[in-house]
Amino acid sequence: MDNESTAPGLDAFGAVIERCWSRGGMPGTAYEIVERDDGFISALDASCYFTSPDQWAPTDRETLARCRGRVLDIGCGAGRHAVPLLASGHNVLGVEPSPGAARVARERGVTVIEKTLEDLIEHADDIGVFDTILLGGENLGLLESRDKAPSLLSGLAKFAAKDAVLLGVSIDPHHTTRPHHQAYGQSNVLRGRLFGQERLRVRETVTATPWFDYLFLAPEELEHLLADTPWTMRECLSDGPHYVAELTLS
Known part of the structure; x- marks a missing residue:
């Protein structure tokens, strides 16, 4: 729901990340405000983007443990996954469309390309191939929709080395018991969308990112x-509604 006082197209997410980083990544110093197109608003303490693996959910820790070789970290943000991967000796390339978040990740030692997933696939420079393609931190959501997900997944295969794995983390949206989330999901189904597709934007004071689609998937979806x-699911490990899927090339 657009507000005339909100300036669209700005790096609101990056501004939140940079403010939190400037204050040591401490809790309570910056919040990511996410607005859904039905008016639902949530707030997330941005310090979560600077936590260490011992503070992560089990699915995220398992994802980190399964990374091997050269890693393509898609939607790397401030480097939450990339930094410990680098520390353990991995060669990591981050992909992040937010200039502010990319700046913070670079300050933390991560090499970053400033692109969306779609831009990476369509206009990538010669970045070579990777042993692990990582969609951590619920970033299976970057597949956007039922219509776009197959082409994006197919496009990612060109970055995959022989015997590569794609590790994707998500939340099964069908686990929700909240009436407003259930109603939103049912309205998606009536429009021919998957239950967990959400239209979102990040707010920062009077600025906001453009609206974008984010897809929460059940493992069977x-x-x-x-x-x-070109991908098949080798394994899916769940922890309540959270899960990590490991995909391999067919």
């Missing part, structure tokens, strides 16, 4: 989307 792609 992800498996269905893989049908026309």
Whole structure:
């Protein structure tokens, strides 16, 4: 729901990340305000983007443990995954569309390309291939929608080395018991969308990012989307509604 006082197209997410980083990544210093297109608003303490693995959910720790070789960290943000991967000896390339978040990640030692996932696939420089393609921190959501997910997954295959794995983390949206989330999901289904597709933007004072689609998937929905792609699901490990899926090339 647009507000005339809100300036669109600005790096609101990056501003939040940079403010939190400037204050030592401490809790309570900056909040990511996320608005959904039905008016639902949530606030996330931005310090979560600077936490160490011992503070992560089990699915995120498992994802980190499964990374091997050269890693393509898509939606790397401030480097939450990339920094410990670098510390453990991995060669990591981050992909992040937010200039502010990319600046912070670089200050933390991460090499970053400033691109969306779609831009990476369509206009990537010669970045070579990777042993692990990482969509951590619920970034399976970057697949956006039922319509776009198969082409994005297929596009990622060109960055995959022989025997590469794609590690994707998400939340099964069907686990929700909140009436407003259930109603939103049902309205998606009536419009031919997957239950967990959300139209979001990040707010920062009077600025906001452009609206974007983010896709929360049940594991069986992800498996269905893989049908026309080069990927198959090798394993899916769940912790309540959270899960990490490990995909391999067919």
